[in-house]
């Protein structure tokens with residue numbers, strides 16, 4: 001039998017003396033390291049040795065090949081996957097094989113096209129509520145406000161309402177507070193995340209927050225079982241009564257959807273506000289489009305007619321979303337372990353290697369994109385066919401294939417509608433002309449948030 005390594009070359013890699021530094025930094029502050037490694041060694045690089053072997057893969061055609069490989073060529077429940085401590089060992093995000101398929105398919109109905117379209121008026125309405133709250137605090141002229149926490153609250157509100165209904169939405173603040181410590185923990189240095197049983201530490205705090213979150217979910221499950229509404233669109237009720245998952249599994253999927261759903265989208269929203277407000281004339285172009293497509297604010301609030309057609313017509317807002325996620329994908333790297341020996345981009349990757357595939361590198365690939373570091377939402381207009389193919393392959397902020405993001409359509413819809421409504425109703429000026437540097441290992445966000453001078457239009 002031919003070895004899968006037959007034609008593979010050895011991964012390019014930094015000299016031994018530089019390895020410890022790169023290994024430490026890639027798990028703390030990945031973006032600059034990714035750029036440095038690509039400049040020095042190319043878009044596919046090896047790091048580490050022995051039990052800690054890493055392959056960074058950011059070359060678009062190699063990624064296309066990887067996404068097309070069967071799921072069992074990789075493992076997500078691997079030793080480096082620290083997410084399990086926060087989302088639970090029964091979460092789809094850290095599962096493999098039939099457990100993964102069962103858990104993932106149990107929540108798929110939540111994202112059916114019919115449900116997604118039904119959320120459009122609610123997303124516009126919640127964005128209006130967030131803008132009203134801002135306007136109330138800033139009645140007497142422009143004030144500096146950090147739009148990042150504003151967006152986090154808004155996105156959590158939308159995710160809770162869309163997946164778990166109005167009743168749980170009343171507890172959005174409480175839920176947001178219970179996610180803060182786990183998210184800070186995931187962003188802390190790897191050494192602080194080593195398992196230990198000690199009380200009064202951040203890890204013990206994360207466990208306590210998770211218990212409190214589980215109690216909220218148990219409460220909701222009990223209510224739905226006692227008095228089912230029969231609504232097939234209520235995800236929690238479907239999970240509560242259909243018996244496909246145990247209660248522990250349900251809790252883990254709920255925490256996963258909330259955790260994966262709001263931090264990523266709100267970090268992207270913060271980048272979107274930066275990129276848009278720093279690009280000459282873009283805010284006013286977005287405003288003109290929103291005025292035309294969403295209609296006058298007062299009328300659309302009195303009776304919302306927003307639907308999937310509206311969303312499709314917000315073409316500039318959609319390109320702004322695509323361009324932001326190209327340049328600033330919320331997950332700069334995403335891990336999966338090679339479960340077999342394989343070859344990617346012509347390089348050998350041995351079983352047990354932790355593959356960090358990178359949407360950040362693919363989104364800035366100099367072959368796929370012209371002037372990759374320039375934010376230009378119009379780059380997607382009138383692409384030549386060969387350029388279209390290259391950019392389709394290189395735009396992977398939500399992954400591809402059988403492990404792609406289950407919430408990709410919800411996230412894209414939220415981001416498109418929110419930026420359109422913000423531009424329609426607010427004047428927004430950045431407080432500085434320097435786009436901040438990225439921070440975040442699990443979720444890539446702008447350092448210092450998104451401080452803007454904001455006024456009602």
Ligand code: HEM
Nearest residue numbers: 092093260261264265268330334397398399405406407411
């Ligand atoms: C801008 C927003 C978002 C980005 C950039 C994003 C990105 C990603 C990426 C790259 C993956 C695949 C990682 C891999 O290959 O292992 C992923 C998986 C996932 N995402 Fe998202 N995501 C976003 C929003 C959401 C939302 C709104 C939800 C749900 C409400 C969600 C839920 C999930 C889940 C559950 C998975 C795991 C899927 C599986 O393991 O089968 N994400 N996301």
